[in-house]
Amino acid sequence: MHPAYSVILFTTASGAGYGLIFWLSLLGVNGLLPIERWFGVASFGLAFGLITVGLLSSTFHLGHPERAWRAFSQWRSSWLSREGVAAVIAYIPAGLAAIAWVVFEDFSGIWGLMALAGAVMAIVTIICTAMIYASLRTIRQWHNPLVVPVYLSLGLATGALLLLLLMALFGYRTTYLEGPTLLLVGAAMMIKLVYWWKIDREDKTWTIEQATGLSASTQVNQLESPHYQDNYVLREMGYQVARKHAAKLRYYVMIFAFIAPILALGLDLYLDNTLSVVLTIISVASSALGVFIERWLFFAEAQHVVSLYYGESRA
């Protein structure tokens, strides 16, 4: 599948933004964060900024961005529509919670409930994003039960790393959150590894014989393509650039998205927060790069069954 950069930016940026909203809300309600005005301005500002930039960028790949509002209408059947609706609804409780934090420096009672509702909507939105891909039966690598856990764990892990960075920049001690964050990044790594292991081991289900219905034949080959230049179908669904580099790119994902942040946080724990700012900047920058490659690979590794009509023997 052709990776649209606007969609990669959207899913990674908004994933991290929703992850940050989730942790700010959940930890804030439980008294584990300093409910302080300027820390709130920076944190919620960053989270809403990432989400908003992501949502706007996702409209750039549309043929008609000015009609994007129509996408809120079909939530009964379409995960893309559900995602749009969830993303907009999430702004309301999360926005009210942000106001409570910044204006009243209060996160108790009704404000706490708002924060929790915002946290739930953040999760719901990430799940909807993942389901856009997981619901497509035509792409084996996406129609996989681990796609939702991958999106969720990466969103929550990158959000947690952002939270650590913000706390370090504001001079707060982060030791008590670094252990859980390490575990979270480790869990995301395990889920991604299992996902790759699964899609590599899975039998390629679909064959060119099934695609053409010439199933009595032992072997169907394409003799002639319908056209000698690429068409939309081949440009969009026949993208193969990264498949041959997949092993190398997976290695980079492992290093940047998971191992480097884990090492940086581990070192910060060991040094007892003396170099927090530098180390959390390293972990956030590295994970951003790693998750960006991960998302690019998620598209590039995906093989659509239509490739069978163009001569692939299995998909």
Next chain:
Amino acid sequence: MTSLPASSGGKKLGLVIDLDICVGCHACAVSCKEWNTQGYSAPLSDQNPYGDDPHGAWLNRIHAYEADIEGDRNTVHFPRSCLHCEEPDCVTVCPTGASYKREEDGIVLVNPDTCIGCKLCSWACPYGAREYDYAHGVMKKCTLCVDRIYNENLEEVDRVPACVKACPTGARAFGDLGDDKSEVSKLVKERSGYGLFEEFGYKPVNKYLPPRPRRDKAADGAPVALEPTPASQSTSKADRLFQWADRLLSR
């Protein structure tokens, strides 16, 4: 609405494509392009048509495959277009309601005025039947020539999809596959017609008729190879004249 119609009217308009007859001439594809660049959701644009890398949206594509048909290695010409499935995901994934299935006849259409060009429907289709129009910014697909088949300005004989009208070998038939007594339904029954990728459960309406095995040459009495008739056996005067000329010139 991108939810599928709750009750289908029973009418399922579609095509039956005979892989035994199709010769791969692309007339259906060309005719389709010609009609649909001026009809519903026109134009059907091309990009860089006279340049190095021309491409454009076509609603019908003709492949050629090599396949075993009962022991013989055969060429199978294979037209590929929208199958107007009864329960397609290309309709339900649409976030705007632009991609829809008509209740009255089962035709799957895209409304070019509400499509946002997100391309998700083309990802959901296993047949590659939808092509994005880069100039128009919306998705294009086979309309089953909805602007021909009900068009009272046309002679009744012309109220069939352009591809069916264009086919010089009669490899394409159009009709109601929801009606057991229709000509197309009978054809499908007689020839064991099938839908593509039935495993997906989209219930494609269009059907393909499989290539027939080659006739047994011996039983048919047809010659295995052409051989020249020995000239000496001929009794015609003209042949004898040519034999004489042949001998004379061969000296």
